[in-house]
Amino acid sequence: xxxxxxxxxxxxxxxxxxxxxxxxxxxxxxxxxxxxxxxxxxxxxxxxxxxxxxxxxxxxxxxxxxxxxxxxxxxxxxxxxxxxxxxxxxxxxxxxxxxxxxxxxxxxxxxxxxxxxxxxxxxxxxxxxxxxxxxxxxxxxxxxxxxxxxxxxxxxxxxxxx
Numbered sequence: 612x613x614x615x616x617x618x619x620x621x622x623x624x625x626x627x628x629x630x631x632x633x634x635x636x637x638x639x640x641x642x643x644x645x646x647x648x649x650x651x652x653x654x655x656x657x658x659x660x661x662x663x664x665x666x667x668x669x670x671x672x673x674x675x676x677x678x679x680x681x682x683x684x685x686x687x688x689x690x691x692x693x694x695x696x697x698x699x700x701x702x703x704x705x706x707x708x709x710x711x712x713x714x715x716x717x718x719x720x721x722x723x724x725x726x727x728x729x730x731x732x733x734x735x736x737x738x739x740x741x742x743x744x745x746x747x748x749x750x751x752x753x754x755x756x757x758x759x760x761x762x763x764x765x766x767x768x769x770x771x772x773x
Contacts, residue, residue: 618654626651630660707735719743721750 618626622643629639636651643651706723708714709732719734719742736743742750759765767773 623654623658626654627658627660630655705730706732708733719746721746 625643626639629642634642636655637648639651640646640648706721708718711733714720714733714735717738719736719738721734721742722731723734724731734743734746738744738747740747764773
């Protein structure tokens with residue numbers, strides 16, 4: 612590492628005086644010549660100089676911003692959708708289908724019991740989908756439908772960014 616100017620005793624004394632007077636590191640570097648702002652900051656740190664006068668700034672009038680107008684009152688948030696309370700699970704009769712391989716289309720695939728237990732079975736009643744009407748009502752929660760315009764990937768594709 613090369614040094615273009617060494618820190619002589621005179622330069623260190625001038626640095627201390629300028630630092631205590633509140634000059635910035637850049638101002639000190641310009642006045643001393645041959646050193647950078649970072650060199651001045653490093654030397655100040657190594658010398659342990661701390662307390663200093665308020666930084667010198669060009670004579671500016673303090674900025675007074677005009678008072679802010681009051682914010683308009685927020686409208687109350689929209690009401691939250693009513694959440695159905697959990698329906699207590701009643702003990703069901705054993706299902707009509709004991710083995711998954713016996714399940715066919717239009718049969719309720721609702722599991723009944725513990726899958727590890729010997730008496731595990733599936734409902735097996737007639738269904739117009741994966742579950743019979745009673746199990747569909749108990750197991751499927753109504754939710755918001757997927758909307759393409761809210762999907763970020765779809766939005767980027769529609770904007771031609773993908």
